[in-house]
Amino acid sequence: MSNVLVCVKRVPDPTGEVVLTPDGMRVDGRFAGYTTSPHEEAAVALAVAVAEASEGTVTVLSVGPPESIEQIRAALAVGGTDGILVEADSDLLGPADVAAAIAEAVQARQAAGTTYDLVLLGNDAADTGDFQVGVRLSYLLDRPVVAGIQTVEVDGDVATLRGEGPEGTEVYEVTLPAVATVLEGGVTPRYPSVMGRMRAKKAEVETRTWSGSPAGSGREALVVPEPPPSQVTVLGEGAAAAPALVAVLRELKVVQR
Amino acid sequence: MSVLVLVEVEEGRTSLVSREALTFARALGAGDVHAVVVGAASAATVADCRDAGVAVVHEAVDPALDRYAAAAWAAVVEAAGRAARADLVVAPGTGRGNEVLAHVAARRGLQMAANVVSVTSLAPLVVERQVVGGAALERATVSSRVRLLTMAGHAVEPSPAATPGEARVSPLAVPVDPRDMRAQVVRVERREKGDSAGLAGARVVVGAGRGAGGPDGFAAVDALAERLGGAVGVSRVVTSLGWRPHHEQVGQTGSRIAPDLYLACGISGSIQHWAGCASSRTIIAVNTDAEAPMVTKADYAVIGDMHEVLPAVLDELG
Numbered sequence: 395m396s397n398v399l400v401c402v403k404r405v406p407d408p409t410g411e412v413v414l415t416p417d418g419m420r421v422d423g424r425f426a427g428y429t430t431s432p433h434e435e436a437a438v439a440l441a442v443a444v445a446e447a448s449e450g451t452v453t454v455l456s457v458g459p460p461e462s463i464e465q466i467r468a469a470l471a472v473g474g475t476d477g478i479l480v481e482a483d484s485d486l487l488g489p490a491d492v493a494a495a496i497a498e499a500v501q502a503r504q505a506a507g508t509t510y511d512l513v514l515l516g517n518d519a520a521d522t523g524d525f526q527v528g529v530r531l532s533y534l535l536d537r538p539v540v541a542g543i544q545t546v547e548v549d550g551d552v553a554t555l556r557g558e559g560p561e562g563t564e565v566y567e568v569t570l571p572a573v574a575t576v577l578e579g580g581v582t583p584r585y586p587s588v589m590g591r592m593r594a595k596k597a598e599v600e601t602r603t604w605s606g607s608p609a610g611s612g613r614e615a616l617v618v619p620e621p622p623p624s625q626v627t628v629l630g631e632g633a634a635a636a637p638a639l640v641a642v643l644r645e646l647k648v649v650q651r
Numbered sequence: 652m653s654v655l656v657l658v659e660v661e662e663g664r665t666s667l668v669s670r671e672a673l674t675f676a677r678a679l680g681a682g683d684v685h686a687v688v689v690g691a692a693s694a695a696t697v698a699d700c701r702d703a704g705v706a707v708v709h710e711a712v713d714p715a716l717d718r719y720a721a722a723a724w725a726a727v728v729e730a731a732g733r734a735a736r737a738d739l740v741v742a743p744g745t746g747r748g749n750e751v752l753a754h755v756a757a758r759r760g761l762q763m764a765a766n767v768v769s770v771t772s773l774a775p776l777v778v779e780r781q782v783v784g785g786a787a788l789e790r791a792t793v794s795s796r797v798r799l800l801t802m803a804g805h806a807v808e809p810s811p812a813a814t815p816g817e818a819r820v821s822p823l824a825v826p827v828d829p830r831d832m833r834a835q836v837v838r839v840e841r842r843e844k845g846d847s848a849g850l851a852g853a854r855v856v857v858g859a860g861r862g863a864g865g866p867d868g869f870a871a872v873d874a875l876a877e878r879l880g881g882a883v884g885v886s887r888v889v890t891s892l893g894w895r896p897h898h899e900q901v902g903q904t905g906s907r908i909a910p911d912l913y914l915a916c917g918i919s920g921s922i923q924h925w926a927g928c929a930s931s932r933t934i935i936a937v938n939t940d941a942e943a944p945m946v947t948k949a950d951y952a953v954i955g956d957m958h959e960v961l962p963a964v965l966d967e968l969g
């Protein structure tokens with residue numbers, strides 16, 4: 395039986411136009427809405443698959459404002475068992491702080507009798523993109539860590555993890571307990587069913603705080619660069635533009651014959 | 652004081668992002684530039700380092716390092732940092748570069764800034780780095796004793812130093828701790844032709860997004876890629892809907908491409924997609940919407956239905 399912890403971060407939806415708060419210190423998500431990274435959705439799907447294969451559990455954890463419960467519930471709706479919300483102003487935390495807050499929650503559960511065999515995170519958060527919370531967490535927990543994996547299979551106390559390296563698919567075999575960070579692409583994200591949503595509403599979510607004091611992220615300001623003026627040459631409309639397009643292809647010497 | 656650069660080698664050559672990192676490190680003017688390579692430094696790498704103005708190339712040769720283990724690489728970077736008396740370490744913002752520096756940061760209690768594009772002040776160290784997938788830049792202070800940075804791709808153009816460096820090769824003794832080998836690559840399953848490796852290195856990429864309309868909407872895209880000897884690249888909508896496999900995805904959470912030509916059809920050009928194709932030399936967009944970001948950011952565009960335009964292009968090519 396594997397107990398998996400999966401960590402998700404509430405982030406302003408970055409797919410539309412990115413709007414900053416007036417002080418330029420954060421992305422304003424009030425209009426765009428909030429989401430989690432595709433990597434974390436993949437991590438959730440892998441966590442659920444691992445737990446299903448072994449009749450284990452999936453705990454979903456988020457460090458952030460009370461509204462992060464929405465992201466926790468979204469993950470619970472696709473198969474999570476329970477949740478942990480570590481309430482904090484995540485904008486004041488740097489990656490070392492987040493790792494410490496997660497580690498404290500893991501250790502508290504361990505003291506209460508639950509060991510997480512596998513902790514899954516995204517490879518990088520969709521907003522701050524620090525690329526380090528998972529690795530930092532592994533050192534705090536003194537566990538091996540593999541970054542950027544796309545699939546995981548657990549057999550007894552060994553996990554086989556696969557990710558893309560420079561020369562091909564790299565395979566790792568690590569002894570549990572372990573930490574891994576996930577890149578999307580190896581698993582289809584799960585979509586919630588009506589049943590899943592109902593279960594998520596009722597699932598238990600523990601709220602806690604972090605006892606540490608934040609070192610912070612070092613952020614001074616955010617800027618959204620002006621897009622450079624368009625330089626596009628419109629070759630024409632519809633099929634009639636084909637000769638003009640092919641002329642450009644020939645000019646670029648990308649047509650061999 | 653010096654700047655240490657983690658140099659990655661791909662098929663015997665210094666990777667492009669590593670050469671960018673070396674140029675960046677030199678331009679800082681923050682002392683001698685040292686390089687560290689895991690494995691024997693090839694003549695080509697030493698030559699690249701010399702051109703880039705590197706004073707010392709630290710090489711760590713140990714059979715235990717033959718299999719990639721990020722923690723062991725971190726131990727190598729730490730040893731090189733001590734040998735170089737570096738107070739700044741720069742790595743390419745690749746999967747490995749980010750992973751290894753994160754290990755160094757965790758082991759030494761240091762701060763790391765990922766995806767840096769520029770340094771605005773050296774003391775205190777203030778960097779600008781890409782966040783939100785490149786949609787915004789964050790100005791951040793990195794204040795630990797030793798500062799760790801990874802470089803966003805193409806933030807600088809690699810260039811030779813005015814005076815070449817000595818590039819003295821210095822062997823680094825790194826006793827590999829078994830604890831650092833707990834997570835190591837146990838085997839590599841070589842890539843087959845036609846998957847993402849081909850995409851990342853392709854000279855021509857024909858791209859398709861939601862505008863393809865469905866899994867059956869790719870016939871002309873495939874045919875054109877074939878005709879131009881290129882690869883097919885797709886948007887995340889296409890992979891999420893299961894129309895095409897993820898290894899064809901271009902973007903922040905897919906492959907980064909840098910072809911001579913990217914022909915992007917039925918792709919809106921979101922910032923996350925752009926993050927993967929911005930380095931294309933020439934971009935041609937085919938889109939029904941003249942206002943789509945892919946169109947306004949492209950070099951050339953055809954406004955129209957890709958299902959009409961692409962067959963006509965194939966006809967024209969004969």
Ligand SMILES: Cc1cc2nc3c(=O)[nH]c(=O)nc-3n(C[C@H](O)[C@H](O)[C@H](O)COP(=O)(O)OP(=O)(O)OC[C@H]3O[C@@H](n4cnc5c(N)ncnc54)[C@H](O)[C@@H]3O)c2cc1C
Nearest residue numbers: 860861862886887902903904905917918919923924939957
């Ligand atoms: C953290 C994060 C990471 C992401 N990573 C990636 C990534 O790696 N890669 C990626 O692509 N996306 C990524 N996305 C998603 C991204 O934000 C967009 O949702 C996605 O790129 C949109 O895909 P699209 O352009 O195919 O679809 P749409 O945005 O729906 O655009 C379709 C386009 O096709 C045009 N069109 C429609 N019909 C036709 C037709 N018949 N002929 C011609 N044109 C037509 C439309 O005018 C429109 O411009 C990511 C999102 C997040 C939050």
Ligand SMILES: Nc1ncnc2c1ncn2[C@@H]1O[C@H](COP(=O)(O)O)[C@@H](O)[C@H]1O
Nearest residue numbers: 401402457515516518519524525526527
């Ligand atoms: N506030 C947070 N709460 C929960 N998980 C987080 C938080 N911040 C980061 N993470 C996890 O750590 C991963 C990497 O984040 P980062 O190192 O900040 O890029 C994310 O994909 C999440 O899985």
